[in-house]
Amino acid sequence: MDKPAAERLAAPAAKRARGRPRKTAEQRDDGNRRGELLRCAARLFRRQGFDATSTRDIAAAAGMRSGSPFYHFKTKAALLYAVMEEGMHGAIARQQQAVARAGPGLAPAALLQALVRNHFEVLLGAGSDFVPVMLYEYRSISTRQRSRLAQLQGAYEAPWIPVLAALQQEGRLRADVKLARLLIFGALNWSAQWYDRRQAAGLDELTAAALDLFLARPAGEAP
Amino acid sequence: MDKPAAERLAAPAAKRARGRPRKTAEQRDDGNRRGELLRCAARLFRRQGFDATSTRDIAAAAGMRSGSPFYHFKTKAALLYAVMEEGMHGAIARQQQAVARAGPGLAPAALLQALVRNHFEVLLGAGSDFVPVMLYEYRSISTRQRSRLAQLQGAYEAPWIPVLAALQQEGRLRADVKLARLLIFGALNWSAQWYDRRQAAGLDELTAAALDLFLARPAGEAP
């Protein structure tokens, strides 16, 4: 009775050792498997969409077996939400740094430039799949999660309002501030659809074009 | 031998007659079932996304059984493509009418206004799910279909370029024309994400805000 049982256990084990490639050092030890899952999920969600990406795809990209993502995330939807939340936290942190770097007492136009430039980086920079996923998969999360994200979005948008209001005071922005903010975010966000990192305009050039589009020439400057 | 066979046929037929609700006149005779399928698919694709909408959902919305959509469309992807193509044809036709209605010899700013206003109608007007589906499900079609749609998009975008170039000549548009077009379309297209028909701004107000945002005051006008 013992021998057959031992054989039943030994045979699959041997097969397994042959069938599964050995993991490299970076993949194994770091204990940072959850972060790796998030990065892989973000990249796949952006490229293929949430529904078109299976949890098996994500597991494979992270070097795991099909059931393992559910050790880190309760459901596929929870993984999506985590990607979005991570994206917003990163975007807010980057934005705060960008504003701080620009320094206080800066002219509103220069502040807007810093905000726009940072926004393009968050959207189009290297390794930035998280925020685009949030922008383009909003439909796939529950209303409960949506309202939690709306708070983070509010925090991200907050610094833009006074800047736009000041520019309107200066006479450099003619449109209604609230609608202007929506239209401006649209112009920027849509770039994730057409921007190609390998060609065409750089982020500086893009930023300049956006400011030229939105802002009138400062008073007293020659046309 | 004859009688049992007749019973086998009769019984399911009776069940069917009881289980399936009678169709009304409009649903039956018009021979326009394909168009109805397209409309239902567009609405569902827009609300839930392509992947999250099953062909069964679409069939049910059109009052059909699950297999019937495949009588009209070879695959689910072909149905999506048909929605997008229909959307573009409609948008181009509407745009040509809008430009013709505006009349020849119109000032570039007035022409841009007509184009923007029409674009908002195509995107946000009643019963306009087709173009938003094209904008937000571009990922879900093949590269072959994508390049066919790109031609239609080219036809749609064509009238915008000379108008923007003329505005730049007039000094009312400062940004690079090519990038300006991309940013402007982004600002408009993104409205499909946030615009709520039941509240807030009307399309006239939206159009005015967009023009205020993009265009500098005409030369000689008081600030």
Place this chain on the structure above:
DNA sequence: CCTACCGATCGGTAGG
């Protein structure tokens, strides 16, 4: 984190 597996759903088809 892996193995082995389940129930549900889905796109699509044959035949009428």
Place this chain on the structure above:
DNA sequence: CCTACCGATCGGTAGG
């Protein structure tokens, strides 16, 4: 356009 059905895939789980 309906009926009845198939094969594949998918999210998720129990048990280790």
